[in-house]
Amino acid sequence: MSSLPTGPGPTTPPPALPEGALRVVALGGIGEVGRNMTVFEFDGRLLIVDCGVLFPEDDQPGVDLILPDFRAIEDRLEDIDGLVLTHGHEDHIGAVPFLLRLVPDLKIYGSRFTNALLAAKAKEHRQRPNLIEVREGERRKVGRFDLEFFAVNHSIPDALAVAIRTPAGVVLHTGDIKLDQLPLDGRLTDLAGFSRLGDEGVDLFCVDSTNAEVPGFVMPERDIGPVLDDVVRKVGQRVIVACFASHVHRVQQVLDAAVRHGRRVAFVGRSMVRNMGIAADLGLLNVPDGLLVNLDQASDLPEGKVLFVSTGSQGEPLSALSRMARGEHRQISIRAGDTVVLASSMIPGNETAVFGVVNGLTRLGANVVHQGNAKVHVSGHASAGELLYLYNAVRPSNVMPVHGEWKHLRANGELAVRTGVAPENVVIAEDGVVVDLVDGKATRTGRVEVGHVYVDGLSVGDVGESTLSDRLVLGEGGFIAITVAVDTSTGRAVTRPTVSGRGFSDDPKALDAVVPMVEMELARTEAEGITDTHRIAQAVRRVVGRWVADTYRRRPMIVPTVIPV
Amino acid sequence: MSSLPTGPGPTTPPPALPEGALRVVALGGIGEVGRNMTVFEFDGRLLIVDCGVLFPEDDQPGVDLILPDFRAIEDRLEDIDGLVLTHGHEDHIGAVPFLLRLVPDLKIYGSRFTNALLAAKAKEHRQRPNLIEVREGERRKVGRFDLEFFAVNHSIPDALAVAIRTPAGVVLHTGDIKLDQLPLDGRLTDLAGFSRLGDEGVDLFCVDSTNAEVPGFVMPERDIGPVLDDVVRKVGQRVIVACFASHVHRVQQVLDAAVRHGRRVAFVGRSMVRNMGIAADLGLLNVPDGLLVNLDQASDLPEGKVLFVSTGSQGEPLSALSRMARGEHRQISIRAGDTVVLASSMIPGNETAVFGVVNGLTRLGANVVHQGNAKVHVSGHASAGELLYLYNAVRPSNVMPVHGEWKHLRANGELAVRTGVAPENVVIAEDGVVVDLVDGKATRTGRVEVGHVYVDGLSVGDVGESTLSDRLVLGEGGFIAITVAVDTSTGRAVTRPTVSGRGFSDDPKALDAVVPMVEMELARTEAEGITDTHRIAQAVRRVVGRWVADTYRRRPMIVPTVIPV
Structure with a gap:
């Protein structure tokens, strides 16, 4: 494994891009899972692939979303020829409204379903983006870039890979991809197209790394159907299935099971209702007439005649499913004998929340079916076995693993090497690392600054x-x-100190010692002739901080305010 | 599955315990994973099994530890005949020092290694507990209770199960248990003893539920040895193995591999050094002379001649391994080609932290071997297959699953039913639920209040x-x-308002609008003749709160202080 170039890469700004060369920089999505955004530059022009959000971790409290860092392109907005969206997941389209604030007339290229999801999102931001529909098999010039789109199979319909042809060479970017050989909609990942492109010669292959560490192959989505059917058939009472609100094929299989066993279906959760409406409108989801009911109608039906399809599979505290688990949902009270199916994976970081929901549901008497005890989920990302097929079809000169943390990128690079790619032609480049394709060789040449851009409420970046x-x-x-x-003329306190603590102790007497202590300190500063309010505040902070550390071994924030009168 | 009694159980206080009956109440450890503590009562006397801590979740910030709730026994401390410790893990012994503050002369019964670990812990609390050594096969009267101890196999040496005989019936409590049939130390779980007890008749069987949802059997600990050996043999550079600091047998296998391949070993991390010292002293860990080196000596050795055994396998931010992953460890800098083995599971809730460490190590060029890509860990808890052996050996009249969340308890109860226990004799009782064994039948009869008791720094409960x-x-x-x-005589502000925000915004101008807004509000309250400082403060809170919600859509805490002069 030591053959791959290691370490985080260059730390200095990149050199000027040589004429006829292609530059690639990820402003998000590499070295992390989420906020995918890759910028390609040729001959002074820019093409962007994807523009998604990242969801915050525990050490980013109060943050709603994390955006890619647009600084590297902020001065070059007029150089952008277009934005290509590979598919409609939040980590690929979620940051588009924020990019549109900078470039309102940005040309955006996506498939029908992707564009419909983006349009719905943009509407919430009161934006009307310039959406251009593209489809698999299509070849189209976008400014300085010659694009070709390929059908790709993923956990959302209508996903695309994109080939980018420039005089510097041919790039193939997979987007998120897997190779389900029996897809529910019959739309295979276009391995034949990839092979043809491979014949032509692919100079740089950007490949989804999410499951590169997982051996073997992802089971077909189709194989989940019988498991779901079995659950719905056996259960006499209510069934609640939670899954991702964009997983149209998963939902289709749930609807099919409901139809077969005479249950009506209610969608629960705003994004589920919205997305399934769009999917049905576009003919991607087949909903027989009369199948759907609303929540009120559902509660009038016998328990064995209803099925709910809900959001909340990641344990989101405000979701319908979490409220059911806490016994706080207005319309659905979990009862002994209800069955809840979590037809989803756990996104890393959500484990505690999901387990909490499972625990709550079980405590109320529900039977919970999940990935751990039944085959009710398959991943949307290619495992190692599938990735080998991709490398062997494309036979790329250079490989740049994308979409993943370092461990995923490394594992993906190793797979490329095993199919014959020279280790020195595998480029592991985290966000901000500049990769230049010069004379057919991809190299890390520098780094631009990429930080976390936080959205909290209405504002971005503050x-x-x-x-x-x-x-x-x-x-x-x-x-x-x-x-x-x-x-401030004498340094003498003209009021008694006021002390209040929040988040420190439930004991009302916990801070009783503080006032006399501060008074003594103020007497000292006055005696020393200190009249500067900042110095007085510092003295107060020091004495209180030391006391609390000694007495409680805790470190609350000490906030002294000295008002000059 | 619906045959089991469901729902959280009674909510009212229990009735008086009938004469000749046995009462069981868990003050921690059921409905959650951690702080195990079960209280048995017979004829006015109490016996406690285990007294551990629980580690806090994200929604319990700043908390160091969570203790069992002692309130139910606080008024009955003189009724306690003794405390039995099944083994030395923190979730079974960690709260003992806090119980000792209430009952300094408490008689504590544990095996040699368990008592040694508790003695070391108590020393840090400047306590000298009254420790009484017991061993498997031993039978001993403890006050009103007739105890018998059985050898049990777990992920720490010297674990015990305990049978409690009273005139009300025989209870068997497994503690934490698995049934490794090829244990490294040859000390099998005493299934023969359990069978003999089963012949005699077990009225209530309290059974570890941790892995009840996992089908099959846990692989022998011994099978990890060759995998570890293989890693150590193949690697030319440094090897760092992280595992739990109490897993003596895991460490033994690492030491054996080091010896075979000519590496010296350095222990890293305070608890690892301490526990392995104790284990070696008691003859539980075999450390050949000259094998161990300290960190300074280790850094002088050639890379292929050294192996580190470290704490930090759960991604604890201050641990040695986390510091290595961030490039901040004083003595060990990770280099390309180093191999790090995480010979441990991930405790639920620690996933993000562990993945962060793996990512950091990989980014620095290390190869990381973990449960996900090599068989370097097995669980310490019996899977479903093993639990069936237990039920069939013991043939209990009543079953009370312990150690686990609701989903684990339910799954364990189902296993009991499958071996022939009547569903109505399976008692699922979360913390505080009172279970009475009367005339051979166990029933949930009431509930005592059990809350979370938080330790933060030096104080408990505030x-x-x-x-x-x-x-x-x-x-x-x-x-x-x-x-x-x-x-306060006029209601007029005698200073300009001082405004400061922390944790609100990096933008120094973010709160510029607040002072004029507050001044306007103060003018209004003055004009209305309001002189009460609380009412003025409320008015200020309202106006600032509304402004921040409208402007930022955020909800900081608004803290107005009105000083009367």
């Missing part, structure tokens, strides 16, 4: 590392605030 | 739900503090 670090301190230990008014 | 909920608000959104001095 919550940064300093605010987050304050939140972490406050969240761990709360604060103790001490306020006093001081006569 | 951090409660109100403090935690403040911390969650502060951690999500920070605070905005507004301070003003007001003349």
Whole structure:
């Protein structure tokens, strides 16, 4: 394994791009899972592939979304020829509204379903993006770039891979991909097309790394159908199936089972209702007339005649399923004998939340069927066995693993090497690392700065590392605030100090010692002739901080305010 | 599955315990994973089995440990005949020092290794507990209770199960258990003893539920040896193995591999050094002379001649391994070609932290071997197949699953039913639910209050739900503090308002609008003749809160302080 180039790569800015060369920079999505965005540059023009969001971790409290860092292209917005969207998942389209704030007339190329999902999202942002529909098999010039689109199989319909031809060479970007050989909609990943492109010669192959560590092959989506059918058939009471709100084929299989066993279906959760409406409108989801009911109608039906398809499979605390698990859902009370199916994976980081939901549902008497005890989920990303097929079809000169953390990228690179790619032609480049394709050889040549851009409520970017670090301190230990008014001519306190603590202790007497302590300190600063409010505040912070550390071994934020009068 | 009694059980206090009956209450450990503590009562006397801690979740920020709730026994401390410890893991012994504060002379019964680990822990608390050594095969009266101890195999040496005989019937409590048929130390779980007890008749069987959902059998610990050996043999550079600091047999296999391949070993991490010292002293760990080196000596050795055994397998941010992954460890810098083995499971909730460590190590060029890509871990808890052996050996009249969340308890109960236990004799009882064994039948008869008792720094119990909920608000959104001095005779502000925000925004101008807004509000309250500082503060909170919600769609804590002058 040591044959691959290792380490995080260059730290200095890249050199000027040589004439006739192609540059690739990920502004998100490499070295992490989410906010995918890759920028291609040729002859002074830019093409962007995907523009998604990343969901925050525990050490990013209060953050709603994390965006790719647009700084590297901020001064070059007029150089952008277009944005290609490979598919409609949030981690590929979620940041588009924020890019549109900078480039309202951006040309956006996506498949029918992808564009429909983006249009619905843009509407919530009161935007009307310039959407151009493309489809598999199509070849189209976008500015300086000659694009070709390929059908790709994933956990959402209508996904595409894109080939980018420039005089510098041919790039193939898979987007998110797997190779289900029996897809529900019959739309195979176009391995034949990839092979043809391979015959032509692929200079740089950007490949989905998500499951590169997983040996073997992903089971066909189709094989889940009988398992779901079996559950629905056996259960006499209510069935609630939770899955991703964009997984049209999973939902289709649930609907089919409902139809077969005489159950009506209610969709639960805003995004589920919206997305399945779009899918049905576009003919991607087959919903027999009269199958759907609303929640009120559903509660009038006998228990054995109804099935709910719900969001909340990741344990999101505000989702319908979480509320059911806590016994707080207005319309659906879980009863002994109900069956809940989690037809989904757990996104890393959501384990505790999901287990909490399972625990709550079980406590109320529901039987919970999940990936751990039944085959009710398959991944949307190619495992190692499938990736080998891709490498052997494409036979690329250079490989750049994308979509994944370092361990995924490394594992994917190793697979490329095993199919015959020279180790020195495998480029592992995290966000911001600049990769130049010069004379058919891809090399890491420099780095542009890529940070986390946080969305919190309505504003973007004003919550940064300093605010987050304050939140972490406050969240761990709360604060103790001490306020006093001081006569700045004498340095004498003109009020008694006011002390309040929040998030520190439930004990109302916990801070009783603080006022006398601060008064003593203020007497000292006054005696020393200190009249500067900042110095007085510092003295107060020091004495209270030391006391709380000694007495409680805790580290709340100490917030002294000295008001000059 | 619906045959089992479901739902959380009774909510009212239990009736008086009938004469000749046995009562069982868990004050921790059922309906959750951790802080195991079960109280048995007969004829007015109490016997406690285990007294462990639970580690906090994300929604319990700043908390160090969670203790069992002692309230139910607080008034009955003099009725306690003794505390039995089944083994030395933190979730079984960690809360003993806190119980000792209430009952310093408590008689504590444990095996040699368990007592040694507890003694080391108690020493840190400056306590010298009254430890009584017991061993498998031993039978001993403890007050009103007649105890018998059985050897049990688990992921720590010297674990015990305990049978409790009273005139009300025979209870068998497994502690944590598995049935490795080829244990490294030859010490089998005493299934023969359990069978003999089963012949005698077991009225209530308390059974470890942790892996009840996992089908089949746990692979022998011994089978990990060759995998570890293979890694150590093949690697030319440094090897770092991280595992639980109490897993003596796992460490033994690592040491054996090091010896075979000519590597010296350094222990890294305080608890690893301490526990392996104890294990070696007691003859449970075989350390050849000259094998161990300290960290300084280790760094002088050639890369292929050294192996580190480290803590940090759960991604603990301050552990040695996490510091290595961030490139911050003083003595060990990860280099390309180093191999790190995570010979451990991931405790649910730690996934993100562990993946972060793996990602960091990989980014620095290390090869990371873990449960996901090599067989370097087996569980310490019996899978479903083993649990069936237990039920068939013991043939209990009543079953009470312990150690686990609801889903584990339910799954374990189902296994009991499949071996012939009547569903109505399976008692699923979460923390606080009172189970009475009367005339050979176990029933849930009531509930005592069991809450979370938080340890934060030096104090116990003063951090409660109100403090935690403040911390969650502060951690999500920070605070905005507004301070003003007001003349309480007129209601007029005598200073300009002081505004400061922490954890709210990095933008220094973010709160510029607040001072004029508060001044306008103060003018209004003054004009209305409001002089009460609380009412003025409320008015300020309302106006600032509304402004921040409208402008930012955020919910920081608003902290107004009105100082009367």
